[in-house]
Amino acid sequence: MSEQDDNNAPAPDRDTANAATGSGLAAEKERRLALLDELRAAGTNPYPYRFDRTHTLAEVRDRWGHLEPGVETDDAVAVAGRIMLKRDSGKLVFATIRDRSGEVQLFISKAVVGDDAFDAIKSLDLGDWVGVAGTAMTTRKGELSVKAERIDLLAKAIRPMPDKWHGLHDVDTRFRQRYADLIINDEARHHFEVRHEMTASFRRTLAGHGFIEVETPVLHPEVGGATARPFTTHHNTLDMPLYLRVAVELYLKRLIVGGMERVYEIARTFRNEGVSPRHNPEFTMMELYQAFADWTDMMAITEELITTAARDALGTTVVHVRGEPVDLADPWPRRRLIDLASEGCGVELHPSMPIADVRRVAADHDVHVEERWGAGKIIEELFEATAEASIVRPMFVTGHPVEISPLARVDRDDPFLTERFELFVEARELANGYTELNDPVEQRARFEDEVAAKEAGDDEAGSLDEDYIRALEYGMPPTGGLGIGMDRLAMLLAGVDTIKEVILFPTLRPEVF
């Protein structure tokens, strides 16, 4: 259900018609607009330019929250917030205001503020922003309050807030009108606090390891770094097609070639694929590259980044996965993808097997196979069909076949596999890392395989990035690389099961007004 209030009143005569009947949203807005006129007529600006506060509400609570019941102090404070609740008992009004840090009650006495100001305060609406000068006190029941001496309207709300008790449940409205969601739903605010703490934690951890944060192009002339369908766009004056990035890998590794040694980017990334509880068309990936390191270093820093982020965001490394507590500080098992697939199928699988044998296993498990797929790709499909869903607790799935890992270095002990891993939690891929392929000749050959796959009809296959090859020809040191899906990690930490809960403005169809 989309918003109806405004399209209920497309014409001005409709507004006045509703206003005449005395209710409805249009009438409510009329009523509040009329209050604005009254305020202006009385010489009050309902939208003043600034307000100087002395304390946030959390600071008020920290400093005076311990007062015994019924204590009045002479400690002056100036606070600001949005009116969330109002309790009017005649010559005394209680209001609850909230700022970013918390909530505090206002104690407003007619005898203190005077008759005229009291009337003005009574006409304040839920949702209005106010600045309050007063003193700290507690009521007889012990509720910390600011005893108001003066209240200034800082911004008038013309539109009523959602239900003060039930909040805003309609998911469509919550995501479209995120402002309303954030005003009324504590959990919504909490999810984004967790996300912020997670990101800030990542930056601290990476700085501690000597990583440099960089920004690379969003507009790419070539698609590369991941197998995904891109968004396409066009630059007018250059008259050239451009792609929104599906990964930042190839640019960051150019920086490793350039000698930057340790770089990372927290990168908004775009993939022109389905929308689901786990997928948004634009999402955030943290990618890092570290010279002289390999995949084992990448697994170690993955564990450190994520457990530290949990501790920083939640105060604990214990998260809940499907209702079960999982301590991220416990070691994460490492299992080869081909072993998991073999167990899932009950048949020993390896990409060196004859393709016909692998296809037979796929047929036995009703796994669809494309003609152009090699054994490695089919084994990955078998892993996804038979094993992936059962990985609930954190696990590194390692050793992906070369065929599906065009940028990863071949395993030093097995020419059919790569030194690659993916972190899975709750059957979702959270991270992907490997020892980087730095041999320009081999990289060119791998790209040519990609191009062949694209020509064979795989529209997710990459193209040959000549400039990237040229960079490798200058020499890239041995390097480990890692990508972490920040939205999915935020989901894990916030304990939510849809990505829309951790993206402030998820992609939705345009609203019909």
Added chain:
RNA sequence: GCCUCUCUAGCUCAAUGGUAGAGCAGUGGACUUUUAAUCCAUUGGUUCAGGGUUCGAGACCCUGGGGAGGCACCA
């Protein structure tokens, strides 16, 4: 893209095919220590849109729209 579910007042929700209701918000009134304040009174509806079936549709059918879950694709 396909399947299923869903859409009623600003918000949260009711209404065996038979007069569209409640709580909150709003309005008027009472109340100087409330806590979702309480009490009395009260305004407010193109039931997502458009067709159809029916004596009668918020409900049943069809088409369209939004959203949610699932499948597919992917992270």
